[in-house]
Amino acid sequence: xxxxxxxxxxxxxxxxxxxxxxxxxxxxxxxxxxxxxxxxxxxxxxxxxxxxxxxxxxxxxxxxxxxxxxxxxxxxxxxxxxxxxxxxxxxxxxxxxxxxxxxxxxxxxxxxxxxxxxxxxxxxxxxxxxxxxxxxxxxxxxxxxxxxxxxxxxxxxxxxxxxxxxxxxxxxxxxxxxxxxxxxxxxxxxxxxxxxxxxxxxxxxxxxxxxxxxxxxxxxxxxxxxxxxxxxxxxxxxxxxxxxxxxxxxxxxxxxxxxxxxxxxxxxxxxxxxxxxxxxxxxxxxxxxxxxxxxxxxxxxxxxxxxxxxxxxxxxxxxxxxxxxxxxxxxxxxxxxxxxxxxxxxxxxxxxxxxxxxxxxxxxxxxxxxxxxxxxxxxxxxxxxxxxxxxxxxxxxxxxxxxxxxxxxxxxxxxxxxxxxxxxxxxxxxxxxxxxxxxxxxxxxxxxxxxxxxxxxxxxxxxxxxxxxxxxxxxxxxxxxxxxxxxx
Amino acid sequence: xxxxxxxxxxxxxxxxxxxxxxxxxxxxxxxxxxxxxxxxxxxxxxxxxxxxxxxxxxxxxxxxxxxxxxxxxxxxxxxxxxxxxxxxxxxxxxxxxxxxxxxxxxxxxxxxxxxxxxxxxxxxxxxxxxxxxxxxxxxxxxxxxxxxxxxxxxxxxxxxxxxxxxxxxxxxxxxxxxxxxxxxxxxxxxxxxxxxxxxxxxxxxxxxxxxxxxxxxxxxxxxxxxxxxxxxxxxxxxxxxxxxxxxxxxxxxxxxxxxxxxxxxxxxxxxxxxxxxxxxxxxxxxxxxxxxxxxxxxxxxxxxxxxxxxxxxxxxxxxxxxxxxxxxxxxxxxxxxxxxxxxxxxxxxxxxxxxxxxxxxxxxxxxxxxxxxxxxxxxxxxxxxxxxxxxxxxxxxxxxxxxxxxxxxxxxxxxxxxxxxxxxxxxxxxxxxxxxxxxxxxxxxxxxxxxxxxxxxxxxxxxxxxxxxxxxxxxxxxxxxxxxxxxx
Ligand SMILES: [K+]
Ligand SMILES: [K+]
Numbered sequence: 001x002x003x004x005x006x007x008x009x010x011x012x013x014x015x016x017x018x019x020x021x022x023x024x025x026x027x028x029x030x031x032x033x034x035x036x037x038x039x040x041x042x043x044x045x046x047x048x049x050x051x052x053x054x055x056x057x058x059x060x061x062x063x064x065x066x067x068x069x070x071x072x073x074x075x076x077x078x079x080x081x082x083x084x085x086x087x088x089x090x091x092x093x094x095x096x097x098x099x100x101x102x103x104x105x106x107x108x109x110x111x112x113x114x115x116x117x118x119x120x121x122x123x124x125x126x127x128x129x130x131x132x133x134x135x136x137x138x139x140x141x142x143x144x145x146x147x148x149x150x151x152x153x154x155x156x157x158x159x160x161x162x163x164x165x166x167x168x169x170x171x172x173x174x175x176x177x178x179x180x181x182x183x184x185x186x187x188x189x190x191x192x193x194x195x196x197x198x199x200x201x202x203x204x205x206x207x208x209x210x211x212x213x214x215x216x217x218x219x220x221x222x223x224x225x226x227x228x229x230x231x232x233x234x235x236x237x238x239x240x241x242x243x244x245x246x247x248x249x250x251x252x253x254x255x256x257x258x259x260x261x262x263x264x265x266x267x268x269x270x271x272x273x274x275x276x277x278x279x280x281x282x283x284x285x286x287x288x289x290x291x292x293x294x295x296x297x298x299x300x301x302x303x304x305x306x307x308x309x310x311x312x313x314x315x316x317x318x319x320x321x322x323x324x325x326x327x328x329x330x331x332x333x334x335x336x337x338x339x340x341x342x343x344x345x346x347x348x349x350x351x352x353x354x355x356x357x358x359x360x361x362x363x364x365x366x367x368x369x370x371x372x373x374x375x376x377x378x379x380x381x382x383x384x385x386x387x388x389x390x391x392x393x394x395x396x397x398x399x400x401x402x403x404x405x406x407x408x409x410x411x412x413x414x415x416x417x418x419x420x421x422x423x424x425x426x427x428x429x430x431x432x433x434x435x436x437x438x439x440x441x442x443x444x445x446x447x448x449x450x451x452x453x454x455x456x457x458x459x460x461x462x463x464x465x466x467x468x469x470x471x472x473x474x475x476x477x478x479x480x481x482x483x484x485x486x487x488x
Numbered sequence: 489x490x491x492x493x494x495x496x497x498x499x500x501x502x503x504x505x506x507x508x509x510x511x512x513x514x515x516x517x518x519x520x521x522x523x524x525x526x527x528x529x530x531x532x533x534x535x536x537x538x539x540x541x542x543x544x545x546x547x548x549x550x551x552x553x554x555x556x557x558x559x560x561x562x563x564x565x566x567x568x569x570x571x572x573x574x575x576x577x578x579x580x581x582x583x584x585x586x587x588x589x590x591x592x593x594x595x596x597x598x599x600x601x602x603x604x605x606x607x608x609x610x611x612x613x614x615x616x617x618x619x620x621x622x623x624x625x626x627x628x629x630x631x632x633x634x635x636x637x638x639x640x641x642x643x644x645x646x647x648x649x650x651x652x653x654x655x656x657x658x659x660x661x662x663x664x665x666x667x668x669x670x671x672x673x674x675x676x677x678x679x680x681x682x683x684x685x686x687x688x689x690x691x692x693x694x695x696x697x698x699x700x701x702x703x704x705x706x707x708x709x710x711x712x713x714x715x716x717x718x719x720x721x722x723x724x725x726x727x728x729x730x731x732x733x734x735x736x737x738x739x740x741x742x743x744x745x746x747x748x749x750x751x752x753x754x755x756x757x758x759x760x761x762x763x764x765x766x767x768x769x770x771x772x773x774x775x776x777x778x779x780x781x782x783x784x785x786x787x788x789x790x791x792x793x794x795x796x797x798x799x800x801x802x803x804x805x806x807x808x809x810x811x812x813x814x815x816x817x818x819x820x821x822x823x824x825x826x827x828x829x830x831x832x833x834x835x836x837x838x839x840x841x842x843x844x845x846x847x848x849x850x851x852x853x854x855x856x857x858x859x860x861x862x863x864x865x866x867x868x869x870x871x872x873x874x875x876x877x878x879x880x881x882x883x884x885x886x887x888x889x890x891x892x893x894x895x896x897x898x899x900x901x902x903x904x905x906x907x908x909x910x911x912x913x914x915x916x917x918x919x920x921x922x923x924x925x926x927x928x929x930x931x932x933x934x935x936x937x938x939x940x941x942x943x944x945x946x947x948x949x950x951x952x953x954x955x956x957x958x959x960x961x962x963x964x965x966x967x968x969x970x971x972x973x974x975x976x
Binding site for chain 2: 295333334335338339342365366368369371372373394397398399401402403405406412416419420422423424425426428443
């Protein structure tokens with residue numbers, strides 16, 4: 001056990017950095033002339049205090065981290081940060097006379113940091129700017145965390161075949177040990193993320209949003225989070241131009257950021273467009289959008305252009321696990337919302353800020369299945385599974401298989417637990433899928449026009465667990481539960 | 489293409505045998521003094537005629553069958569036999585003034601032969617004895633077909649890791665080619681099946697059923713089919729004794745028949761009780777029954793004993809893919825019916841007459857997943873996956889993986905097609921699961937107190953396809969769709 005103390009020390013360092021990010025809502029608070037700015041200051045002070053305590057208190061436990069430490073670190077970071085993210089919500093909401101329970105605040109924080117974008121709050125338009133800024137900014141921070149997780153940590157740990165995600169293109173990730181340098185390796189990706197963020201905020205501003213809205217919606221868009229500062233979500237703007245801008249950035253953010261980095265560095269985009277996963281992701285999103293648009297038109301709900309606008313925006317929004325809405329799509333033919341929710345399980349690339357199982361895993365499984373079918377007929381015809389120009393080794397396929405199984409088991413187990421609380425079937429299964437995929441809006445009681453406050457505290461904790469498991473790609477968390485982990 | 493003609497010739501032979509089975513309802517018709525017996529004679533004549541035409545017409549195409557022929561033969565048998573099974577239903581139901589559409593008759597035949605046990609008929613108690621005898625007897629014939637399929641054909645074709653199902657115990661299956669001798673190899677299993685059938689019918693009779701009821705319910709029990717000649721299903725009898733007898737035989741029939749055969753031949757049952765799959769199957773069924781009984785009691789629905797009686801009977805009935813009911817369990821807390829339907833996907837053994845993905849595949853996947861989790865923490869600790877005393881090779885695991893993926897894809901695709909017809913989500917997904925698992929009763933509109941006549945013709949065809957795909961273990965059918973199959 002004692003060799004896990006260095007992990008706590010690193011956690012302290014990360015908490016320190018996290019405390020600094022609270023200066024963003026503090027700045028918003030001061031800029032807007034809110035009277036409740038001291039809530040933010042107090043939260044910063046507490047977080048910095050705990051961080052310092054861990055960092056200095058454990059200064060004798062400075063050591064290089066091993067893979068098994070990584071498993072613990074990642075799980076701890078995602079469990080502990082939401083406490084400190086929830087703290088200012090508790091303080092500030094209390095100050096404005098709309099106190100939140102700890103369950104609600106922790107849920108909101110996990111929802112933000114995992115970029116799920118579910119909310120238990122209503123009357124969003126009347127919240128202080130600093131609160132909305134923090135709600136949306138949490139997604140942006142979470143997005144940065146996800147990029148390290150997906151590109152620097154999970155591959156090192158070998159979670160669910162994620163070694164593959166380094167792909168041919170991803171030059172920057174070469175370390176095989178967990179060292180503080182892993183932060184360095186993620187800098188290239190963060191560069192792309194920041195670039196996208198600037199471009200997106202400027203585009204929203206140029207498209208007609210005020211600066212605070214442009215910034216907050218940028219946070220929600222490039223992180224594929226979808227938390228909005230408006231009750232009407234993206235429908236607040238009623239603007240085809242702004243919807244198109246969001247559409248483009250959601251599509252862009254659903255691709256592997258490592259490919260952008262390499263393309264920019266090399267100065268050409270051949271590798272990007274040749275990447276099988278990117279092509280499959282974009283084809284699925286756009287093809288799905290056209291299909292739903294066609295359905296909406298054929299069923300006589302909208303004129304062709306309106307059907308295209310609404311179908312494309314909502315399919316891309318939900319399937320990229322963003323979750324913006326401009327209308328209550330649960331009123332559409334039942335095929336559409338179910339289709340969108342299922343797509344959100346597969347239609348983002350590894351190395352993006354999206355949730356779900358990721359397109360690359362789906363591709364590997366489909367190729368493996370096709371190979372098996374051929375072998376049923378021609379037992380001797382054994383071709384290896386390929387991804388791009390590389391042969392996918394058996395152990396990669398096994399990792400992906402194990403991942404899928406644990407993913408399925410998680411979804412079914414959490415849904416069954418919700419059924420035990422007598423929640424209806426549609427809400428139970430959809431709320432779990434929407435949480436584990438980090439999508440946000442579900443079906444039934446938790447559709448895009450509703451919010452998660454309709455759920456009981458216990459049900460919210462189940463969703464919170466679902467969001468965390470989904471974001472941690474399940475296995476890294478499950479590994480903690482194996483006896484082998486605690487043996488040395 | 490022309491080398492597939494020998495397949496049609498074997499199909500002719502099988503149809504000839506199938507025609508003889510129609511003598512059972514004919515005998516029931518004569519025994520009951522029904523005036524409509526000539527419908528059965530006509531059906532026998534037509535079936536024999538077609539069989540003779542194929543057998544003699546293709547007599548120059550007598551050849552040993554290869555694995556690829558097997559794929560085609562199996563698919564053809566399960567597509568073509570229901571036509572000839574539906575024919576007498578059309579003739580006889582028309583004669584009594586309750587004409588069936590072809591869609592309904594074919595659905596009923598597929599439901600019987602696949603041992604799914606869904607029905608589109610109502611007022612069952614008023615049907616001629618011969619019709620009910622045929623409906624239930626189809627399941628028993630189907631059960632025989634499934635035993636050959638599972639133990640002699642699928643393993644040779646290597647469908648979804650089914651080579652494993654030969655297991656340590658299954659001595660009788662050693663051929664690696666498809667020859668007429670495969671019929672011989674299945675004789676031992678049929679022996680067990682016939683023995684069980686005799687014991688079950690005698691037990692039902694001794695327990696208080698009249699001879700026709702005892703025979704028909706035996707057909708529905710040992711085949712795990714669950715089609716009943718009574719509108720009230722097994723609730724018609726209101727007898728704890730008969731329910732217990734059914735319970736024992738459903739549990740027994742959910743185990744691998746090859747294990748019984750070996751145990752009887754060797755004279756000891758060590759191999760049976762040591763078999764991991766049998767233990768897991770029985771533990772799942774009994775544990776599931778206790779869990780639901782506990783839930784029913786805790787929620788205050790029944791007294792403890794009544795909760796145990798109802799919980800155990802329905803969990804075993806649904807989870808073994810039988811589908812008998814004595815009460816409308818959709819009125820129970822929502823957890824129970826969903827849990828039972830999901831269990832029906834895994835809680836039967838390979839080499840039984842049950843449906844679903846089979847427990848052995850689940851075991852292999854769980855073990856593989858556990859192994860991967862350990863490897864996340866200890867990259868060098870690589871232990872092979874074992875089933876009993878045998879090491880499971882990688883290619884077996886891959887087969888199982890491909891199978892699971894195709895199974896999942898089938899369920900989702902068929903459900904989405906049903907959603908396109910604006911069927912509600914609960915009914916759509918449950919009806920597909922109940923069909924593909926060959927369970928029978930679903931949730932929503934197609935619960936145990938309802939029947940499949942509420943569905944439209946198109947929706948029934950989707951279910952029919954689901955039952956056939958589920959019973960053929962999907963891959964054997966999918967293989968027909970690959971270009972590789974049609975290349976030589
Ligand atoms: K989201
Ligand atoms: K059944």
